[in-house]
Amino acid sequence: MSASRVARLALVVLPLVPSVAQTSNPPDLTQASLEDLLKMQVTSVSKKEEPLSKAGAAVFVITQEDIRRSGATNIPDLLRMVPGVNVAQIDSNTWAIGIRGFSDLFADKVLVLIDGRSVYNPMASGVNWDAQDLPLEDIERIEVIRGPGGTVWGANAVNGVINIMTKSAKDTQGGLLSAGAGSVTTAEGLAQYGGTVGTTGTYRIFDKYFDIASSTLPGGGSAEDGWHSMHGGFRSDWDLSPTDTLTVQGDLQEDREGQNLTTVIVNQLPLEETFTERSDAKAANILARWKHTLANGSETSLQIYDDYTSRFTSGGAIWQNTVDIDFQHHLALGSRQDVVWGLDARLSSLYMGPGYSISFVPDRRTDLLVSAFVQDEVKIASTLSLTVGSKFEHNDYSGFAFEPSAQLVWNPTARQALWLSAARAIRQPDVVDISLINDVATFPTGPGTFGVLEIFGSPNPNVETLDDFEAGYRIQPAKRLSLDVSTFSSYYHNLRTLEEQAPYFVDGPGPPHVVVPAVFEFIGRAHTYGGELSVNWNPAARWRLSAGSALIHMNFAENAANIDPQPGDAATGTPQQQYQLRSQLTLPHRFEWDSSLAYVGRLSVGVPAYTRVDTRFGWKMSGHTDFSVVGQNLLSPRHAEFPSELGVNYTLVARSVFAKVSWRF
Numbered sequence: 329m330s331a332s333r334v335a336r337l338a339l340v341v342l343p344l345v346p347s348v349a350q351t352s353n354p355p356d357l358t359q360a361s362l363e364d365l366l367k368m369q370v371t372s373v374s375k376k377e378e379p380l381s382k383a384g385a386a387v388f389v390i391t392q393e394d395i396r397r398s399g400a401t402n403i404p405d406l407l408r409m410v411p412g413v414n415v416a417q418i419d420s421n422t423w424a425i426g427i428r429g430f431s432d433l434f435a436d437k438v439l440v441l442i443d444g445r446s447v448y449n450p451m452a453s454g455v456n457w458d459a460q461d462l463p464l465e466d467i468e469r470i471e472v473i474r475g476p477g478g479t480v481w482g483a484n485a486v487n488g489v490i491n492i493m494t495k496s497a498k499d500t501q502g503g504l505l506s507a508g509a510g511s512v513t514t515a516e517g518l519a520q521y522g523g524t525v526g527t528t529g530t531y532r533i534f535d536k537y538f539d540i541a542s543s544t545l546p547g548g549g550s551a552e553d554g555w556h557s558m559h560g561g562f563r564s565d566w567d568l569s570p571t572d573t574l575t576v577q578g579d580l581q582e583d584r585e586g587q588n589l590t591t592v593i594v595n596q597l598p599l600e601e602t603f604t605e606r607s608d609a610k611a612a613n614i615l616a617r618w619k620h621t622l623a624n625g626s627e628t629s630l631q632i633y634d635d636y637t638s639r640f641t642s643g644g645a646i647w648q649n650t651v652d653i654d655f656q657h658h659l660a661l662g663s664r665q666d667v668v669w670g671l672d673a674r675l676s677s678l679y680m681g682p683g684y685s686i687s688f689v690p691d692r693r694t695d696l697l698v699s700a701f702v703q704d705e706v707k708i709a710s711t712l713s714l715t716v717g718s719k720f721e722h723n724d725y726s727g728f729a730f731e732p733s734a735q736l737v738w739n740p741t742a743r744q745a746l747w748l749s750a751a752r753a754i755r756q757p758d759v760v761d762i763s764l765i766n767d768v769a770t771f772p773t774g775p776g777t778f779g780v781l782e783i784f785g786s787p788n789p790n791v792e793t794l795d796d797f798e799a800g801y802r803i804q805p806a807k808r809l810s811l812d813v814s815t816f817s818s819y820y821h822n823l824r825t826l827e828e829q830a831p832y833f834v835d836g837p838g839p840p841h842v843v844v845p846a847v848f849e850f851i852g853r854a855h856t857y858g859g860e861l862s863v864n865w866n867p868a869a870r871w872r873l874s875a876g877s878a879l880i881h882m883n884f885a886e887n888a889a890n891i892d893p894q895p896g897d898a899a900t901g902t903p904q905q906q907y908q909l910r911s912q913l914t915l916p917h918r919f920e921w922d923s924s925l926a927y928v929g930r931l932s933v934g935v936p937a938y939t940r941v942d943t944r945f946g947w948k949m950s951g952h953t954d955f956s957v958v959g960q961n962l963l964s965p966r967h968a969e970f971p972s973e974l975g976v977n978y979t980l981v982a983r984s985v986f987a988k989v990s991w992r993f
Contacts, residue, residue: 372471372491374703374715375480375668376658384715384735384747385477386412386800386814386860390470392495397912397922399944399958400464401513401538401986404457407490408926408940409910411860411876412474414902416928416970419979420512420543421458421555421585424901424970427474427488428816429856429882431901433973437486437755437792439477443494443577445615445633450648450676450695453484453758458583459611459637460492461559463518463536465504465990468495474860475816476796478731478753479717482672482699486753486794487818496575497522497530497565503993510958510986515539531564543979544966545588551979552604555585571621578614585609588977589642592685597838598770598778602977609639626659642975644683650676661704668717669702678759685975688763695724697756703733711739725757726791743804751796757789761824761848779842783826790850793821808866815859823852853885870914878906901970903929903937920946931971938967954990959983 373383380387388410400406404423408415414431416424426435434454440447442462448455470492477485500522508516515538522532540555561579568574585607593599615633622628631654638647656670674697680688703717718732733751740746766783773779800814829845858880865873882902908926915921923943930937941963946956961967966980 370471371493372473372477372489373480374705375656375670376666381739381745381802382713382737384737384749384800386474386798386816388412388472388474388862390472392468395464395467395470397920397944397946398924399922399942399956399960399986401508401516402457403460403462403464403470403492405960406464406470407472409874409876409908409924410472410474411862411906411908412878412880413472413488414906414928416901417981418970418973418976419551419587420540420553421583422587422973422976423457424973425455425457426902427472427490428818428858429880429902430487431970433976436484436758437794438488438490439481439485440490440492441481442492443575443615444617444631444654445613445635446650446652446674447635448484450650451646451678451680451759453755453760456609456637456639458555458557458585459581459609461536461538461557461581462492462494463520463534465506465518465520466494466500466532466534466563468493468499474814475749475798476731476733476751476753476794479703479719479733479751480668480701482701482719482721482731483697483723483729483754483756486755486792494563494577497532497563500532501530504990505993506988506990508986508988510984512541512960512982512984513538513986514541516988525564525566528568529564529566531562533560533562535560542586543982545977545979546968551586551588551977553586553588553979555583557581557583573619575617576615579612581609581611583607583609587641588979589684589975590972590977591642591975592767592770592780594682594685594687594767595837597767597780597841600770605642607639607641609637609641611635611637622659624659626657628658629656630654631656642683642686644686645681646679648676648678650674664707666705666707667702670700672699673697680759680763685767687765688759689765690763693759693763697721697723713737723756725762725789729754729756729791745800745802747800749796749798751794751798753794753796755792757786757791761785761789762787764848773842777841778839779831779844781844781846784845784847786848786850788850789848790822792823792850795819795821810864812862813859815857817857818855820852820854820856822850823854825849825852827851854882856880856882872912874910874912876906876908880904901931901933903931905929918948920944920948922946928969933971935968935971938969939963952992956988958986958988960986 368380369377370380370383370387371377373385390406404415407413412428414426424431424433427438430437434452436453440455447460473489477489481489504520506518517537520534524530536559538557542550542552542554545551559581563577566574586604587607588604590602613635617631619629633652635650652674654672658668660666677694679692699721701719705713705715707713715735718730720730722728731752735749737747762785764785768781768783771779796818798816802812804810826846827849829847831842831844833842860878863875906928910924913921926940928938940961942960944956944958948954961983966982969981970978972978
């Protein structure tokens with residue numbers, strides 16, 4: 329069913345299904361107790377619910393109220409509020425998002441999940457952020473772990489985990505219509521309806537549309553990278569019995585977008601051109617999750633999903649299909665031990681057609697990833713607990729790997745928590761690592777002759793490994809003040825590097841030319857260290873101030889043969905410091921004023937530091953209607969955030985304004 333048909337179906341059933349209106353008055357967190365926030369339940373650290381004050385990791389939670397009052401229209405902009413997360417926009421539809429360094433177009437050391445479904449790209453281990461579009465109104469919260477999460481989440485949860493959780497269908501009953509327009513997001517619309525099925529089931533269906541204008545190239549002129557998207561989906565939640573629940577959900581998304589490329593044209597060597605390409609992407613997924621509570625109070629869950637995407641980009645067609653089955657069991661052993669264990673199997677099929685400058689040999693493959701994990705929380709004393717565990721997994725690229733961790737949490741008082749952790753995490757090799765053939769650039773070698781710099785995958789891939797050590801402290805020294813600080817020291821081994829080989833001469837394809845080969849190897853080492861700080865303060869009953877900062881230093885081992893200046897594509901896209909201040913002010917007569925100020929340090933590749941100011945003015949016009957106006961990047965007409973990546977030319981992020989109205993019924 330297409331996204332547009334989902335919308336038409338919604339409009340047909342709206343008058344027929346009785347329900348209650350969706351709430352338009354979510355709780356005002358500027359008036360909530362900060363002590364309540366420290367008791368907020370999180371699940372991403374241990375795959376079980378636990379208070380934030382008990383979590384032995386650097387965790388930041390973006391709540392639905394944070395989302396509503398941010399004025400953001402996409403998930404990448406929401407992530408800008410998290411200290412230690414570097415969000416940089418490359419063009420209108422492309423972002424580089426990393427945690428604690430290693431930011432690039434495919435940041436392969438961050439695992440992203442949506443309702444338990446991993447959305448990383450198995451071809452390059454990264455995330456296509458344009459495909460991760462959700463109605464922001466349906467997100468319950470986003471939990472961001474800074475630091476390794478491999479013990480429970482497995483491969484690629486190296487520097488962090490971004491876990492996006494949507495609301496139950498029970499919480500989105502009734503109708504929702506919203507529309508918006510602005511200078512960059514020229515049009516946006518959402519139609520959604522939630523209802524009941526019998527006495528045990530609830531559902532919601534939605535259709536979302538937006539159109540993003542093209543951005544500007546650094547030298548002036550349009551990049552013709554505009555973005556048009558249609559996204560339809562559903563979620564249903566069922567109470568099958570007092571001990572059993574079932575969730576079934578799915579999505580269909582279609583994107584049409586442009587990108588400005590500079591690339592070698594392999595079948596016309598030595599031609600190297602800059603031009604605009606139209607790109608199409610489609611995605612579909614279906615997920616089912618069953619939860620069962622046993623007689624002894626322990627809980628089990630079984631989750632199965634199928635995720636399909638296809639994309640035409642850089643002159644080639646790519647499609648992938650991933651099927652995953654996951655089982656988990658949470659139980660208590662006596663009064664002092666709390667155990668979570670699970671099993672997972674994931675089968676990924678890929679096809680990678682040749683593009684302008686890139687091909688893969690072989691161009692098809694199917695890979696199996698199997699894993700098991702166990703984690704045990706031991707209560708040493710009433711205020712002291714130790715959690716130990718490990719993930720064990722086998723992949724078709726590099727074989728067996730394990731990812732152990734230990735976390736010690738001490739709560740000297742109800743308002744304080746001191747934690748220490750040590751962990752190991754891995755990034756498993758991917759198709760790019762072993763199968764890539766990429767003509768990166770051409771260069772003249774004499775009158776009528778030329779050479780080609782060509783990158784090849786590695787015949788002997790290895791897992792990139794992180795050994796990480798962290799400490800953190802959370803405290804609520806006063807009723808209206810809370811502080812969360814974390815520090816880390818991280819040691820990376822077997823980072824992917826690019827090693828130059830001896831040049832050679834070839835007669836073809838194309839005219840005879842010199843090839844300068846470079847091969848991926850896994851011999852890089854790095855040490856990073858730094859920390860993050862978050863502060864929340866309520867200076868008045870209806871006013872909340874939130875401040876954050878992040879500092880990082882990255883040191884890399886030198887290798888004389890290495891032609892990649894930073895092993896593993898590591899430091900060029902990482903600012904050493906970031907600072908931010910956010911204000912949420914609830915005014916009389918249902919008005920709201922929310923603002924944020926953020927400073928991002930310069931990048932070593934020549935992208936200068938910038939300061940970003942965003943502001944939102946909101947008005948709850950009635951019990952069911954909201955209106956807001958948002959201004960972004962108000963300090964400068966345009967600025968760069970990231971360099972060109974993998975042939976995609978960077979553009980300038982523009983000052984923008986956006987207005988939106990929502991009606992719930």
